[in-house]
Every structure is written in structure tokens, then in C-alpha cells.
Amino acid sequence: MAVPKYHKLTFVTYDDKEDPLGWLNKCEQFFHYQMTWEVDKCFGPALSTNHLTDLAWLPFGGSIDVYMMEFQACVTHAGDLSTLQKAQLFIGGLLEHIRVDVELLKP
Structure with missing residues (x-):
């Protein structure tokens, strides 16, 4: 099992004017390439x-x-x-x- 890499990242806030699927896909791609574990995929504040x-x-x-x-x-x-x-x-x-x-x- 690979250890995930972490980079400081600020996600663009979803503005409710575009299709959210594109935004979610970008987030999932980032998590995939950074090998982020499922439990670490939180979008809220700590x-x-x-x-x-x-x-x-x-x-x-x-x-x-x-x-x-x-x-x-x-x-x-x-x-x-x-x-x-x-x-x-x-x-x-x-x-x-x-x-x-x-x-x-x-x-």
C-alpha cells in the first residue's frame, strides 16, 4: 500500500452556476494522483x-x-x-x- 502524498491545496469553491460533475471529477482526479485515502477526502473544515x-x-x-x-x-x-x-x-x-x-x- 502506497503512502499518500499531501500537497496544500485550495479547491475552487463550487458556485452553483456550472455542472458540479466537472468540479467533482477534478477533485477525484487530484485525490487519485495524490493517492489520497478515502477517509482523508473531506471537504469541510478540520x-x-x-x-x-x-x-x-x-x-x-x-x-x-x-x-x-x-x-x-x-x-x-x-x-x-x-x-x-x-x-x-x-x-x-x-x-x-x-x-x-x-x-x-x-x-
Whole structure:
């Protein structure tokens, strides 16, 4: 199973003047090419409004792949962060024995 890629994206708001099928097809194409999982195809706002805190307190779920997927989903809502900030937040959420090994590599 491939890990989905996440890119920050703002969908064009449907204006109720055109056929919605074209708009929905564009959304589905994007999700297909980004390998987005069905549960991540939400069009509404996230449940929480403090997205940076959600990202900083993201629990490590037991595997790097799951953590990475959840991190990528959260980081799209966290606002403008530098690559360094994203990396530090990601590394900070890892289990200690993994985090130490990663920090020694100075990514």
C-alpha cells in the first residue's frame, strides 16, 4: 500500500452556476494522483481550530508510515511553516529512541 502524498491545496469553491460533475471529477482526479485515502477526502473544515497545536501534539501511532501520513494530513492545515519548522515538529513527535537517532543525522 502506497503512502499518500499531501500537497496544500485550495479547491475552487463550487458556485452553483456550472455542472458540479466537472468540479467533482477534478477533485477525484487530484485525490487519485495524490493517492489520497478515502477517509482523508473531506471537504469541510478540520474539527479543531488550533491546527499548529494539533500538529505539535500529534501522537505517534506505532509505525512511521502511519505517523507520517497523519503528520502530512495535519501539516496542510497548520499554516505557513518553513521546511525546518516542519522537520523539527515531525522529529519532535517521534518516539525517543527513534528521535535521538534521527537528530544525530542532523536532517
